[in-house]
Amino acid sequence: MQPGRWVIPTPDLAAADRARERQSRLTKPPGSLGVLEEVAVKLAALQGTPLPRSRPAAALLFAADHAVTRHGVSPYPSAVTAAMVENFLRGGAASSVLCRQLGVPLHVVDVGVLRPPARPPDEGISFRRDPVADEPGGDLRVEDAMSEATFRRALAAGAEGVDKLPDDVCLVMLGEMGIGNTTAAAAVAALLLERKAEEVVGRGTGVDNAGLARKVEVVGDAVRRLEGAGPERAVQSAGGRDIAALVGAAARAIERRKVVLVDGFIVSVAMLALERMAPGAREWMLFAHRSAEAGHRHVLEALGARPMLDLGLRLGEGSGALTALPLVDAACALHAGMATFEEAGVPDRGQG
Ligand SMILES: O=C(O)c1ccc[n+]([C@@H]2O[C@H](COP(=O)([O-])O)[C@@H](O)[C@H]2O)c1
Numbered sequence: 001m002q003p004g005r006w007v008i009p010t011p012d013l014a015a016a017d018r019a020r021e022r023q024s025r026l027t028k029p030p031g032s033l034g035v036l037e038e039v040a041v042k043l044a045a046l047q048g049t050p051l052p053r054s055r056p057a058a059a060l061l062f063a064a065d066h067a068v069t070r071h072g073v074s075p076y077p078s079a080v081t082a083a084m085v086e087n088f089l090r091g092g093a094a095s096s097v098l099c100r101q102l103g104v105p106l107h108v109v110d111v112g113v114l115r116p117p118a119r120p121p122d123e124g125i126s127f128r129r130d131p132v133a134d135e136p137g138g139d140l141r142v143e144d145a146m147s148e149a150t151f152r153r154a155l156a157a158g159a160e161g162v163d164k165l166p167d168d169v170c171l172v173m174l175g176e177m178g179i180g181n182t183t184a185a186a187a188v189a190a191l192l193l194e195r196k197a198e199e200v201v202g203r204g205t206g207v208d209n210a211g212l213a214r215k216v217e218v219v220g221d222a223v224r225r226l227e228g229a230g231p232e233r234a235v236q237s238a239g240g241r242d243i244a245a246l247v248g249a250a251a252r253a254i255e256r257r258k259v260v261l262v263d264g265f266i267v268s269v270a271m272l273a274l275e276r277m278a279p280g281a282r283e284w285m286l287f288a289h290r291s292a293e294a295g296h297r298h299v300l301e302a303l304g305a306r307p308m309l310d311l312g313l314r315l316g317e318g319s320g321a322l323t324a325l326p327l328v329d330a331a332c333a334l335h336a337g338m339a340t341f342e343e344a345g346v347p348d349r350g351q352g
């Protein structure tokens with residue numbers, strides 16, 4: 001997959017104007033539904049219709065392990081990644097529960113987990129192990145996280161994840177699972193934002209102070225090794241196959257005019273990398289929440305993003321995006337279903 005060839009569609013400003021005009025006629029003071037109005041107008045521009053929709057939606061999670069865990073950057077062992085993939089497939093993970101509750105299909109793609117799952121998934125959940133999962137991953141502190149060829153195949157694995165969704169899916173929630181990936185994401189963020197390691201490193205799943213200091217050192221070493229890297233090189237050398245797959249998935253979703261509902265810190269770093277590779281991509285993104293992970297605010301700021309929720313979530317696996325989906329549903333339902341002043345016979349402003 002070739003980043004330089006991605007074509008980012010242009011939002012339809014006329015559809016946005018028509019949606020804005022409809023909002024002004026609905027039975028409420030102008031602007032009183034706040035962000036819900038903005039979401040409806042933005043979706044109208046992206047979908048090219050004054051009556052946008054949030055469904056069918058799908059959750060697409062990419063899972064991979066990270067060699068950088070050898071430096072003690074996570075309190076959990078890498079074996080948790082494979083065990084959590086099993087948990088997704090059996091319906092016991094947070095995102096499995098949210099998908100079930102929301103009537104959203106869950107798709108899990110293994111792009112580098114150390115051990116494949118033993119059993120097939122439960123109903124409503126799909127699993128695929130992409131061949132890129134068998135390619136070697138490097139320790140980003142001292143070597144590239146993946147070769148250039150593996151990077152391209154990880155991008156393609158992400159795109160294929162989107163291509164396997166039903167055509168009518170209009171909203172894709174991207175998520176990830178990978179012990180160690182807050183270190184990888186922090187390294188990519190430090191490179192893209194030209195910030196110090198300590199500004200973008202956070203506690204991830206909950207490292208103690210000593211672990212946090214190790215993360216800062218690891219990310220600092222990676223930044224020194226890779227200083228000046230552009231977005232592609234940053235993801236290839238400091239990210240992981242999960243982060244690269246997220247970039248490829250979002251690029252393909254956007255090419256296919258699907259809206260991307262962005263989860264927490266790791267997904268946002270991948271989206272920042274995509275925006276740097278393909279300017280304008282961020283117009284196709286809705287930002288679900290501000291993660292408790294320390295570096296997220298810098299990444300959101302660089303994307304000019306105002307997330308819908310700030311709930312102290314720091315789980316990943318698409319859980320923040322899934323938590324925000326009912327708000328997007330509400331935005332579309334209100335926009336389409338509310339009566340206008342004229343229809344309801346409610347006097348509008350300035351009508352005596
Ligand atoms: O996305 C986030 O905001 C986020 C913040 C903290 C942790 N996570 C999740 O926790 C895992 C990585 O944490 P760590 O400490 O092993 O680097 C990975 O599976 C992520 O899904 C995710």
Ligand SMILES: Cc1cc2nc[nH]c2cc1C
Nearest residue numbers: 076080084205315316317
């Ligand atoms: C248990 C567990 C679940 C997760 N889900 C996403 N990242 C995770 C990390 C851990 C440790």
